[in-house]
Amino acid sequence: xxxxxxxxxxxxxxxxxxxxxxxxxxxxxxxxxxPDLAARxxxxxxxxxGRKVAATYEMIREIARAAEVFLFDHNRYPKSLSDLxxxxxxxxxxxWMGTYYGGSWQDAWGNDFKxxxxxxxxxxxxxxxxxxxxxxxxEGFAKDLTxxx
Numbered sequence: 001x002x003x004x005x006x007x008x009x010x011x012x013x014x015x016x017x018x019x020x021x022x023x024x025x026x027x028x029x030x031x032x033x034x035p036d037l038a039a040r041x042x043x044x045x046x047x048x049x050g051r052k053v054a055a056t057y058e059m060i061r062e063i064a065r066a067a068e069v070f071l072f073d074h075n076r077y078p079k080s081l082s083d084l085x086x087x088x089x090x091x092x093x094x095x096w097m098g099t100y101y102g103g104s105w106q107d108a109w110g111n112d113f114k115x116x117x118x119x120x121x122x123x124x125x126x127x128x129x130x131x132x133x134x135x136x137x138x139e140g141f142a143k144d145l146t147x148x149x
Contacts, residue, residue: 052108
């Protein structure tokens with residue numbers, strides 16, 4: 001385990017109140033100055049959602065890298081996410097380089113990514129996760145995450 005991981009484990013141990021069980025929900029379990037069960041559960045949920053935000057951004061970066069390689073190979077961006085996994089009909093079999101992205105099409109909350117291609121003189125695309133709530137817009141962990149953030 002690296003130094004940063006050990007520091008994070010130590011911090012989490014201190015925040016959760018030492019050796020007490022998270023499920024017991026008593027002051028004795030958390031220590032005299034430890035947070036109550038509801039506060040610890042909220043803290044864990046925030047920590048888990050923070051981890052999911054980081055994982056989702058990493059997936060978005062991987063999909064964006066795959067879209068850029070697809071552009072390099074085929075002189076256009078993929079029209080959909082499925083173009084990164086299986087050969088589109090307008091790409092010759094000899095030109096197909098194989099799967100560009102083999103990961104999940106869902107963010108860390110289990111919601112599908114949205115891919116929008118903007119064609120024109122300067123084509124670009126958006127890869128969007130709608131965050132924890134799976135709906136457009138929102139704040140906090142429900143905020144939309146994109147490849148432009």
